[in-house]
Amino acid sequence: MVLKKLKLVNFRNYVDEEIVFNHGINILFGQNGQGKTNILESLYYLGLTKSFRTNNDQNLILNNAPFFRIEGEFSTDVKRKVVVSLALSLSEGKRLKVNQQKILKFSDYIGTVPLVLLAPSDLDISQGGPHRRRQFLDIMLSQSSRLYLHHLLQYRRSLKQRNLLLQAEGMSDPPALEAWEEALIQHGIVLIEKREEAVRQIDEMVKTYYGRLSGKTDKVKIVYQSSLNINGPDSRPEGYRQAMTRNREKDRQLQTTRVGPHRDDMLFLINGKPLRWMGSQGEHKTFIIALRMAEYQYLQTVRESLPLLLFDDIFGELDGSRIGNMIESLSRIGQVFITTTSPDFFGKVENWQGETSFYEIVNGKVSARELV
Amino acid sequence: MPTELYPSALEELIEELGRLPGIGRKTAARLAFYILNSDQNEALALAEAIIQLKKKIQFCSICFNISEQEICGICRDLERNRKQICVIEDPGSLIMIEKTNEYQGLYHVLGGVISPLDGIGAENLHINELIGRIKNVEEVILALNPSTEGEATSIYLSKILKPFEVKITRLARGIPLGSHLEFVDELTLSKALKSRLEL
Numbered sequence: 001m002v003l004k005k006l007k008l009v010n011f012r013n014y015v016d017e018e019i020v021f022n023h024g025i026n027i028l029f030g031q032n033g034q035g036k037t038n039i040l041e042s043l044y045y046l047g048l049t050k051s052f053r054t055n056n057d058q059n060l061i062l063n064n065a066p067f068f069r070i071e072g073e074f075s076t077d078v079k080r081k082v083v084v085s086l087a088l089s090l091s092e093g094k095r096l097k098v099n100q101q102k103i104l105k106f107s108d109y110i111g112t113v114p115l116v117l118l119a120p121s122d123l124d125i126s127q128g129g130p131h132r133r134r135q136f137l138d139i140m141l142s143q144s145s146r147l148y149l150h151h152l153l154q155y156r157r158s159l160k161q162r163n164l165l166l167q168a169e170g171m172s173d174p175p176a177l178e179a180w181e182e183a184l185i186q187h188g189i190v191l192i193e194k195r196e197e198a199v200r201q202i203d204e205m206v207k208t209y210y211g212r213l214s215g216k217t218d219k220v221k222i223v224y225q226s227s228l229n230i231n232g233p234d235s236r237p238e239g240y241r242q243a244m245t246r247n248r249e250k251d252r253q254l255q256t257t258r259v260g261p262h263r264d265d266m267l268f269l270i271n272g273k274p275l276r277w278m279g280s281q282g283e284h285k286t287f288i289i290a291l292r293m294a295e296y297q298y299l300q301t302v303r304e305s306l307p308l309l310l311f312d313d314i315f316g317e318l319d320g321s322r323i324g325n326m327i328e329s330l331s332r333i334g335q336v337f338i339t340t341t342s343p344d345f346f347g348k349v350e351n352w353q354g355e356t357s358f359y360e361i362v363n364g365k366v367s368a369r370e371l372v
Numbered sequence: 373m374p375t376e377l378y379p380s381a382l383e384e385l386i387e388e389l390g391r392l393p394g395i396g397r398k399t400a401a402r403l404a405f406y407i408l409n410s411d412q413n414e415a416l417a418l419a420e421a422i423i424q425l426k427k428k429i430q431f432c433s434i435c436f437n438i439s440e441q442e443i444c445g446i447c448r449d450l451e452r453n454r455k456q457i458c459v460i461e462d463p464g465s466l467i468m469i470e471k472t473n474e475y476q477g478l479y480h481v482l483g484g485v486i487s488p489l490d491g492i493g494a495e496n497l498h499i500n501e502l503i504g505r506i507k508n509v510e511e512v513i514l515a516l517n518p519s520t521e522g523e524a525t526s527i528y529l530s531k532i533l534k535p536f537e538v539k540i541t542r543l544a545r546g547i548p549l550g551s552h553l554e555f556v557d558e559l560t561l562s563k564a565l566k567s568r569l570e571l
């Protein structure tokens with residue numbers, strides 16, 4: 001996928017802006033608070049119909065405006081033109097169109113514009129609680145498989161239904177509880193299996209990238225940790241069912257479902273020790289970059305399409321040779337969007353011969369610049 | 373959002389229309405203004421149609437299909453196979469199945485699906501009435517919509533019908549006729565694979 005043109009109307013601090021982008025690397029530079037990250041946010045929103053900075057979509061609308069609209073004109077790898085338009089209005093909610101056709105089910109659309117974002121808050125993935133690690137897997141897998149997203153949505157809905165039954169006092173209708181448990185098992189098993197398979201695949205990739213980025217011989221490893229503790233795929237539905245039955249009384253007391261993929265985790269290891277507790281700040285950073293690059297490679301492989309790569313202000317603390325390594329590592333690099341306060345920094349990047357374009361951002365206005 | 377203040381008769385109609393499924397306040401207001409501007413006879417005909425609908429149409433006391441009599445045409449039809457009951461969510465599904473001309477058994481309209489999130493439990497559906505009909509039946513066909521709630525309701529029904537030793541089947545999920553495999557979405561294809569048939 002290549003983004004040719006982006007149009008933003010009433011989005012964050014952009015009133016009405018049209019930007020033409022190029023292949024290769026697009027560098028968005030400017031002082032803080034001018035709206036660099038807002039552009040990445042709009043791209044992310046276009047691909048995933050959600051923001052990575054807020055859960056309240058109304059925060060994205062320019063002050064006092066009744067709506068915002070993001071429109072992207074893409075060219076696919078086979079040179080087909082795709083125009084995606086996503087609008088949110090206070091009176092009519094969210095509306096999505098692809099090539100003028102209205103899309104009613106957003107889940108049918110996710111993955112059309114695959115993308116990977118690397119942002120400073122990603123350090124929470126390796127340093128924080130399990131939620132961000134599950135989210136990492138869910139976003140990657142939802143972009144790679146519509147089937148995964150379907151099971152994920154069904155699973156979440158069934159989970160809400162069961163939890164509500166657990167909370168309802170005197171609602172001691174076991175068949176009703178069992179019905180939702182069966183639904184959880186049916187969808188949950190697919191989630192667990194797809195996640196385990198994906199973890200096996202990205203584990204290999206992360207190992208390679210980590211080695212290349214750090215230049216050291218440290219061994220990293222990723223292990224999927226299921227809250228269910230079921231051995232072997234054959235015993236899965238039965239083992240899952242037994243776990244649900246075993247937990248029912250306790251779940252009822254706590255009014256929530258305590259096992260299943262919504263409680264699973266990934267364990268990151270460095271030289272056999274948990275990275276979360278033992279890793280240095282530098283090791284965490286390198287690991288997260290390796291993880292995002294693995295995500296990029298994974299999506300590229302399964303979708304047979306190059307995702308957009310978004311880097312939000314992560315280079316301040318990295319040296320030029322490391323970034324050179326990183327970009328060189330992405331074997332078939334597609335289109336990259338980078339925000340930074342110091343554009344001259346890229347003069348220092350070694351090993352980079354690809355096409356690079358510069359855009360200066362001042363108070364919600366974008367101008368293409370030639371850099372001398 | 374601030375509530376706009378219309379004369380009370382207009383406001384009342386907007387509120388009533390806004391209760392209809394899929395109609396927000398904006399659409400309700402548009403419809404209300406349309407009715408306000410239409411001529412007297414047209415408006416009266418609409419009101420009369422609604423009154424007649426509620427007067428003449430009732431739910432069959434056996435299967436809960438819509439009917440002009442206490443017992444619907446299908447339940448009264450002695451030619452139909454009384455050993456089979458097809459369970460559906462709403463009368464709309466019944467009409468679709470009838471159109472196929474493939475089914476000669478009876479029906480049972482549940483009146484929805486179980487969904488605690490929407491405040492609908494088993495006790496709000498016609499499930500006890502279904503159990504009451506099951507004595508002389510050989511097969512119950514579950515034909516609920518393949519939504520999360522439809523699937524869970526099917527599982528629920530199969531659990532509570534189990535003690536009655538009746539054969540329970542469900543509709544197969546397949547590939548739309550006349551479609552090329554390449555254009556069938558992966559979800560449909562995966563479900564069709566799972567419910568494949570031996571030849």
Ligand SMILES: [Zn+2]
Nearest residue numbers: 432435444447
């Ligand atoms: Zn009837």
